[in-house]
Amino acid sequence: MPNVQAIRAANTELPHGPPLVVALAGGTTGIGSYVADALAKIFADNGSKLRVYIIGRNKARADTVIDKCKFISKGSEWRFVQASNLGLLSEVDRCSAEIIHQETADSFHGGPPRLDMLYMTYCYPILKEPTITEEGLDTFISTTYYSRIRFITQLAPLLTASPVTGHVISVYAGGMEDGTKPGEFPVGTPSSEIYNLNTVRKHSAFMKTFAFEELAEQYAGRLSLVHIYPGLVDGPGFLSPEMPIWFRFVWRLLKPLLSLFAMTSSDDCGQVMVYLSTKHFPAKGSALATDTSEVAKSTLDEPGGGAYGVGQKGDAVPGIRYEKVREWDTRQKVWQHTIDVIEGAVKSGQMNV
Template identity: 30%
Template sequence: MVSLQIVKQSNAGIASLPHGLVVLFIGATSGIGQSALQSFARHAPSPRIYTVARPSTFASHESLLASLRQSNPTATYKLVEADVSLVSEVDKAVNRIIEEETKIDILFMSAGFMALEGRKDTSEGLDPSMSTRYYSRLRAVQLLLPLLNKAPSPRIVSVLAGGLEGPLNEQDLDLRDPNNWSSWNSSVQATTMATLMLEKIARENPRLSIVHWYPGPVDTPGLAKIQKFGMSFPNPMSQEEAGERAVFFTTSDRYAVQEGLLPVPAGLEVAKKSGGGIFLLNPQGESTDNEAVLDEMRRRGVDEVVWNFSQKVFTACNVQARESKDEL
């Protein structure tokens, strides 16, 4: 277990990171992502930080950015309006960033929720708990790959449930049949597809360091919503600690395929990667092993099936978005 003290010591070195890192946060309007943004932005030297908010949280996020501007005037913030439960909105937001930047150093993704109120599809016909936790994240990664590959030490961090992958419903990948869908099944499906896709991307882009973190229960607005459904989580991690830990996974070379950001703390070694080449981390930042589930799926080429399916979903979402724009 990496102690919080080591995490904080490492994070104190953020001020010595290269100037001008370009960072995109998706999900920083609340919870773990928000604390990670606050912790990173406080000390990073002249970063260019993009962050995404949907209309309902745009104003409050703008206020947060105003306070961050005061604490670190060297940083530049660009707030992009997009509802990331819609794949076509991710396309629009990311394409705007691609127009402005020549590289992306860090992509941090933590949008998502558990659909305990049942499945209420988006206008694109997707379960938003799956689009925020899987489709939109994969789409952002896919579109940003050229820019990530231009950064000296690119890193992707996805906060969800790395290591908790389970059997995939391969016949109904988006759980369209109501008999296949439940809030739990959609969580396992999103997590498993996410890990398979992040591993495929890691194999095809060997300079990319990719972290998929399971934070365990964290005391966030997201957890508070779940608790209203009668679930209880004794001793959750504080949101601030989760933010600090997330920033450690984002900036320490302990979770990197090559050196380039902050050195591995004394007494620790580079974390072990999954069989598919990414860092699957438990709440305390140690590598977890879910080979019993993942190895068999990799050998059967399930990742290619999931990739092809996801590409068809992305095409359909963008075709539909164009058609509804034409109708206006």
């Protein structure tokens, strides 16, 4: 497990490489804003080499994040892309198209339009009553899985144009795989009889593990994908009006104690997230992946395997994930399910326009 000092040291190498273009989906608050802050600090003396897209609902919060980051990193470029609901695939498509348009019209430091890092930190409030989007998807599992896969596939042309490696980081429940018994195939939205936070996490983690392995194979040498569990990180979401009153009350009582023993600081969290986009997490089959002493192991237990499930310190979980339930065609089945659901949701949304 890398320590915080090693993580920070790895991050300091980023400004010495090519200029970076980053998209933060959910970057107006919480972990997304901590990533923005970390990038600004890392590029404090090299601001001209950093362009960041903040994707989110709240322009006022985005302006606060952007103003702070511009002050820290002089000369850096920050752009806001407004989104109403990232549980909707149509919104993901619109935001992706806007980024592609801006990069095509004004590529950063010349060269082809590109995106070097994509972070997805947004999520439906975990204790809020479930809702169904107008596209027919459960909003919780859409924001933790389907819409994130849609972001990746829509932005793949930019991500695979990165002069180094395109990095995708999905923040939710990485390293919390398994818990699946032989014969189970936890895909799609859990049925109403078993629907809860744990089953949504179980289904999301299962599908994302195999989907990321599929994408790592499709874009071998060009795309790295990381699924991370961030640990307990403080943020405004815990006190959101969308959370139950009882939870907000309990959180206020427990937070001082948790801060002492169990909580990751916003600064450390941001640094860990940036670390996931360094050479220690290479694309499958890339030259960097051959240095087995310097790279993380994938969910297939391969050094530099391109698809990673990690804990809150960027530590890869050892062993092959879902080893007891894997079959020769599990990955293909999960991927086909994902494509079918996304295509169906897109068609449903178009019919409702």
